[in-house]
Amino acid sequence: MGHVTKLTEKFDRALLYATHVHGGQARKGTSIPYISHLLAVSATVLEYGGDEDLAIAGLLHDSVEDQGGKPRLEDVRNRFGNRVAKVVEACTDSFADTAKGERKEGWEKRKTAYLGHLNDVDEDVLRVSLADKVHNARAILRDRRKHDVGETIWSRFSQPREKTLWYYRSLADKFRDKLPGQLANELHEIIEELEKPAPEC
Secondary structure, eight states: OOOOOOOOHHHHHHHHHHHHHTTTOBOTTSOSBTHHHHHHHHHHHHHTTOOHHHHHHHHHTTHHHHTTHHHHHHHHHHHHOHHHHHHHHHTOSOOOOGGGTOOOOOHHHHHHHHHHHTTSOOHHHHHHHHHHHHHHHHHHHHHHTSTTTGGGGGGGSSSOHHHHHHHHHHHHHHHHHHSOSHHHHHHHHHHHHHHSOOOOO
16 A cells, blocks of 8 residues: 545635536536536546645646636635646636636637647646546547437537547647556547447447
8 A cells, every 4th residue: 555645624625616616617518517527637636646736736727717817827826826826727728718708719729739838847737637638538438428419429519520539639649648657548548439430329
């Protein structure tokens, strides 16, 4: 038995904070509460060797992009420290405050920039980002296997199937290079499955 990661009151506060920040949000195209994704990312980080700060970053990784931009990032920094804020910031591909009517840059430009950005980040960021992408890919594959969803799954996304898969394939290749191991291999395997035609129901 190795060292057991201890979760403290700081994690408890982060969980409450994430529930508050993302309250009322649902997973894209579903009625599943968004917090389920954040819990899954945080759990995956812990299961693959992350510590408490990285588990908290897993809970908060979407808080800046989706819920408040730079002011939210400073709030995260004040509440949970510089290390958590640094990872959350690095997992964010846009700082546009959509609540104030600010527009994000185009999808392809943002995604290409994020792929390049992964070349320059540390292992903390790679761990949280990979956990996020794996859970997203698992959810796509799970829902695509439902008899009433199938290939219609791609209509949930702003981009067509080909572009969405290009991005995930690029991520899978990047993580295999930058953070090789079981989790990166799992992402690769999921994308390979998604690239096949959906089975007939």
